[in-house]
Amino acid sequence: MRILLVHPNNYLNIGIPTGLATLAAVLKQRGLVVDLFDFTFVKTASSVKRPLNVNPGIYLPTVYTLEDLVVDDPVQSLAEAFSAKLKAFKPDLIAISAMTSYFDEVIDLLRQVPPRCPVIVGGVHSTICPKDVLLKKEIDFICVGEGEELLVELSYCLAKGGNFTELENLGYKKNGRIFINRCRPFIDLNILPEPDWSLFDQRHLFRPFMGRVYRGSFYTMSRGCPGQCTYCVNGAMREALKDCGRYFRFQSPATTARQLGYLKEHYGATWFKFADDSIMLFNEQYLEELAERLEPLSIQFGCSVRPETTTERKVKLLKRMGCVAASVGIESGNEALRKRVLNRYMSNQKIKQAVEILKNAGIRVSTFNMIGLPGETRKNVFETISLNKKLKVEAANVYIVYPYPGTVLSWQYKTKFRDATGKIIPVSRASSFAFSTMSPTEVEGLLATFDLYLRLPEKKWPQIRKAEGSCSAAIRLRQQLYEQAVNI
Ligand code: B12
Numbered sequence: 156m157r158i159l160l161v162h163p164n165n166y167l168n169i170g171i172p173t174g175l176a177t178l179a180a181v182l183k184q185r186g187l188v189v190d191l192f193d194f195t196f197v198k199t200a201s202s203v204k205r206p207l208n209v210n211p212g213i214y215l216p217t218v219y220t221l222e223d224l225v226v227d228d229p230v231q232s233l234a235e236a237f238s239a240k241l242k243a244f245k246p247d248l249i250a251i252s253a254m255t256s257y258f259d260e261v262i263d264l265l266r267q268v269p270p271r272c273p274v275i276v277g278g279v280h281s282t283i284c285p286k287d288v289l290l291k292k293e294i295d296f297i298c299v300g301e302g303e304e305l306l307v308e309l310s311y312c313l314a315k316g317g318n319f320t321e322l323e324n325l326g327y328k329k330n331g332r333i334f335i336n337r338c339r340p341f342i343d344l345n346i347l348p349e350p351d352w353s354l355f356d357q358r359h360l361f362r363p364f365m366g367r368v369y370r371g372s373f374y375t376m377s378r379g380c381p382g383q384c385t386y387c388v389n390g391a392m393r394e395a396l397k398d399c400g401r402y403f404r405f406q407s408p409a410t411t412a413r414q415l416g417y418l419k420e421h422y423g424a425t426w427f428k429f430a431d432d433s434i435m436l437f438n439e440q441y442l443e444e445l446a447e448r449l450e451p452l453s454i455q456f457g458c459s460v461r462p463e464t465t466t467e468r469k470v471k472l473l474k475r476m477g478c479v480a481a482s483v484g485i486e487s488g489n490e491a492l493r494k495r496v497l498n499r500y501m502s503n504q505k506i507k508q509a510v511e512i513l514k515n516a517g518i519r520v521s522t523f524n525m526i527g528l529p530g531e532t533r534k535n536v537f538e539t540i541s542l543n544k545k546l547k548v549e550a551a552n553v554y555i556v557y558p559y560p561g562t563v564l565s566w567q568y569k570t571k572f573r574d575a576t577g578k579i580i581p582v583s584r585a586s587s588f589a590f591s592t593m594s595p596t597e598v599e600g601l602l603a604t605f606d607l608y609l610r611l612p613e614k615k616w617p618q619i620r621k622a623e624g625s626c627s628a629a630i631r632l633r634q635q636l637y638e639q640a641v642n643i
């Protein structure tokens with residue numbers, strides 16, 4: 156049985172997805188033949204034209220860049236690349252992992268190059284919107300929740316002509332009707348094999364940090380999150396998978412150390428991005444054991460932390476493990492908005508404390524911020540800029556809030572993720588949800604200049620305001636100002 160895994164992604168959005176890498180490892184362990192079709196390095200004519208959106212504060216220059224690594228790649232369409240892969244590999248099953256934002260692109264591709272074998276889709280979108288996926292005639296099956304056991308069982312079933320209708324976590328169609336089977340208990344994360352990175356283009360391992368290039372990628376030691384933030388899909392996932400067991404689950408420090416050691420030895424990986432929703436959710440005892448086991452590996456890593464769970468003791472342990480960078484979710488500089496709209500209860504004071512603790516430990520701090528929030532004013536956006544300024548963070552990532560299906564925000568505001576033409580509204584059009592008191596154009600202008608307001612002195616702000624526009628003069632001005640900001 157030959158299974159082709161598919162990773163839909165934006166061009167050069169590097170990093171090996173943990174879900175697919177784990178699925179690949181499990182499939183191989185059970186004797187199945189696996190290959191990968193990855194969108195990340197398919198250099199299409201449109202992706203070449205699109206400028207890479209790099210936040211000037213994030214990276215120091217390195218001797219070579221990601222663009223240097225792809226300079227000799229041929230320009231081809233996704234359809235050409237996919238068709239060539241199908242011809243060469245001849246899969247018996249196509250297994251696609253899709254977030255909401257990539258699902259339409261997947262369907263377009265399957266329409267242009269119809270495969271001659273069944274197609275299953277797993278990941279966040281099929282878990283939260285199973286019917287949206289199964290209603291597409293290009294899709295035969297879906298996976299709701301974890302896929303390790305289901306994918307193996309389905310592969311064997313299809314190979315041997317067995318009955319798949321009872322497989323747990325499976326959704327399928329029969330005589331025009333949709334069936335979604337019951338869920339199976341969550342898997343014990345300690346029995347999973349090391350993620351298989353060998354299927355992926357090794358340029359995924361390019362990791363620039365502070366002017367040096369390391370090798371490494373994403374790693375997760377937990378799944379789920381106990382948080383209840385209104386814009387996050389975790390609430391919907393917890394609900395969809397409520398019969399599977401405790402939603403926030405984690406593997407033992409021994410498993411983490413063994414797997415990271417393996418990735419270091421086999422791929423030369425020494426720089427990891429822990430993609431766990433928040434590492435600070437682990438208790439001190441757990442972190443202590445983790446520190447003991449990770450210290451001898453001499454790895455470096457970046458991770459996400461929730462400010463209200465950050466303590467000096469925990470940060471000391473993080474540092475001992477090799478933590479060099481942390482992202483803190485601020486989301487809004489206005490406490491009332493953060494609490495009322497986002498259901499995040501930490502105060503600005505608590506955020507300041509957490510950032511100070513991290514910085515004092517020599518950890519590089521970046522933040523996550525959102526704009527375009529329900530009821531948000533222009534003044535509120537400047538409160539977010541001002542908080543970041545006060546915190547003197549190395550980089551501030553900013554997004555326009557997007558009400559993903561299943562989130563509290565999506566049902567509170569009755570938003571639809573498909574527009575009137577039936578297309579999924581892309582992240583690039585998040586401002587069209589028009590939640591805030593500002594116009595979508597103003598929100599987009601603030602997104603484009605957020606970093607300039609943050610980095611340049613206030614006397615430049617009138618000029619930055621002019622650079623918020625979308626006309627060519629404004630874009631030119633923005634570029635000039637960015638050059639000044641990089642040199643500060
Ligand atoms: C790491 C991460 C990233 C990384 C890597 C993404 C990746 N593909 O791995 C990066 C930084 C690139 C990223 C980017 C984005 N992300 Co992100 N990301 C995550 C995060 C924190 C962890 C993902 C992970 O590794 N999980 C662990 C693995 C083991 O789980 P898994 O991937 O779900 O896979 C399991 C099952 O789903 C299933 N499965 C998965 N695929 C398949 C396929 C088949 C065939 C089968 C059978 C089963 C199956 O089996 C797997 C093993 O059990 C999640 C949060 C979360 N809790 O999932 C958000 C999350 C997936 N991201 C999200 C979003 C919104 C984004 C962005 C759009 C953010 C933005 N505004 O730019 C971008 C995407 C756009 C872009 N340009 O890439 C949302 C997705 C919401 C949605 N409805 O789609 C999430 C859920 C965050 C959230 N809580 O809201 N992200």
Ligand code: SF4
Nearest residue numbers: 380382383384387432
């Ligand atoms: S936003 Fe972060 S803390 Fe909140 S529920 Fe999602 S993953 Fe958990």
